Amino acid sequence: MFGYTLAAVLLATGMARAADEIKIGEINSYSGLPAFTLPYRNGWQMALDEINAKGGVLGKKLVVVSKDDGGKPADAITAANELVSSEGVVMLTGTFFSHIGLAVADYAKQKKVLFLAAEPLTDAVTWSKGNKYTFRLRPSNYMQAAMLAEQAAKLPAKKWATIAPNYEYGQSAVAVFKELLSAKRPDVEWVSEQWPPQGKIDAGAVVQAVAATKPDAIFNVTFGPDLVKLVREGNTRGLFKDRTVVSLLTGEPEYLDPLKEEAPEGWIVTGYPWYDIKSADHDTFLKAYQAKYNDYPRLGGKGVMVDFVYLDGAKYLPSDDVVKKLRPQD
Incomplete structure (x- = not known):
């Protein structure tokens, strides 16, 4: 986004998991705003393929379980609960509309689960209504x-x-x-x-x-x-x-x-002037995206092309320990 790659930290909670995979829960308004969310999905799918081709995360296959919130906060909360309780995801990410991002951020606070807000721009997500479990990818309002x-x-x-x-x-x-x-x-x-x-x-x-x-x-x-x-x-x-x-x-x-x-x-x-950004990282992303989709990227696709940063010596940690790593000043 604006030429830089955004980062998320991926670690599991203490819940039981399939031994060979790590799941991320992803929620977005695919049916509500496809012009933005479909390129966004292309971006995370490309990142997912690249990560798993290199051996996954912590030696395990990375799996994204995606749900459509229909542009409704209540549906987003239902999806979040299903992802955490039934699918056993280690973190939540996504959301487009700001009011939906706020709803999922509040859920993350209540359930003490990591939430990486991909697209919501309202400052309240990380300021007035923010919490220690919620982080943002995009530049805010x-x-x-x-x-x-x-x-x-x-x-x-x-x-x-x-x-x-x-x-x-x-x-x-x-x-x-x-x-x-x-x-x-x-x-x-x-x-x-x-x-x-x-x-x-x-x-x-x-x-x-x-x-x-x-x-x-x-x-x-x-x-x-x-x-x-x-x-x-x-x-x-x-x-x-x-x-x-x-x-x-x-x-x-x-x-x-x-x-x-x-x-x-x-x-x-x-x-996002994709045609006029001059940086090695963006050139690499642009070529890979065009090769995979035979199209130029949109901001949604670039914004969610995430690097997964490994914490030194990390194994499976609860969300509170991940938060301490992400917020060393707290």
């Missing part, structure tokens, strides 16, 4: 908003509007961007906030409402099909003409590619 706020502060724009999906991720992203930009630019004014429901945006109404406030710039947090509808409607109605847009995630190919010739130009975005 704060990290990405800070990058964007730094660039936004250089713009002459004073009047800002925001558009974000009305759930944990969108709410968290808008709050931190407003805080950071206002600190850098006390003269900015927030003239409009639009909160369309995730996956159900009425783009025409949103564009009309934003345009009515005549902002100098827009902070956008929508993604996926909602982003496509917003860009299409905004282009048609001239919302983006002579107006700066700062946009979270829009530079990720999962969200940029569906726009095709309608893709906006000149927006300030976070993303």
Whole structure:
């Protein structure tokens, strides 16, 4: 993700296991957002194949047991419980939507099981609602908003509007961007906030409402099909003409590619320019991904291409001992 490989620590709990394998439990919204989660699955499947081809982990075959949460926190908790209680997984990983990540993080705290959150961006996962059993792979809302706020502060724009999906991720992203930009630019004014429901945006109404406030710039947090509808409607109605847009995630190919010739130009975005990252590690990943799938990677695929880090002299340890290794400062 952004050219680096993310790391997870894999060790077993004290529960009985099949002698020849170690299981990881993976949960994600495959049916809810396939454009992102299917490349993500490609990434972990490639990592899994490579690890097992080299002898597995601690001399044992690594197995991923995957479940679809359907985009629902309750289903994610049911899946987590089945994975831990019935499948005997040694850790949980995955989740996409922030509110689902928070639900699984709370489950991990209650059950004292390691949880590596793959995609949720809300800061609460590791901050206000974090716990010692939960770790995150991706840069959080704060990290990405800070990058964007730094660039936004250089713009002459004073009047800002925001558009974000009305759930944990969108709410968290808008709050931190407003805080950071206002600190850098006390003269900015927030003239409009639009909160369309995730996956159900009425783009025409949103564009009309934003345009009515005549902002100098827009902070956008929508993604996926909602982003496509917003860009299409905004282009048609001239919302983006002579107006700066700062946009979270829009530079990720999962969200940029569906726009095709309608893709906006000149927006300030976070993303994954897979074609322009120059590093030996990324070159290796890119070649392997293209060879295996005959396609270029998306951020989801890169983000979960994990290295498994072995603790020196480690054998099977309970989760609390793993946490001590991961959090030596605690």
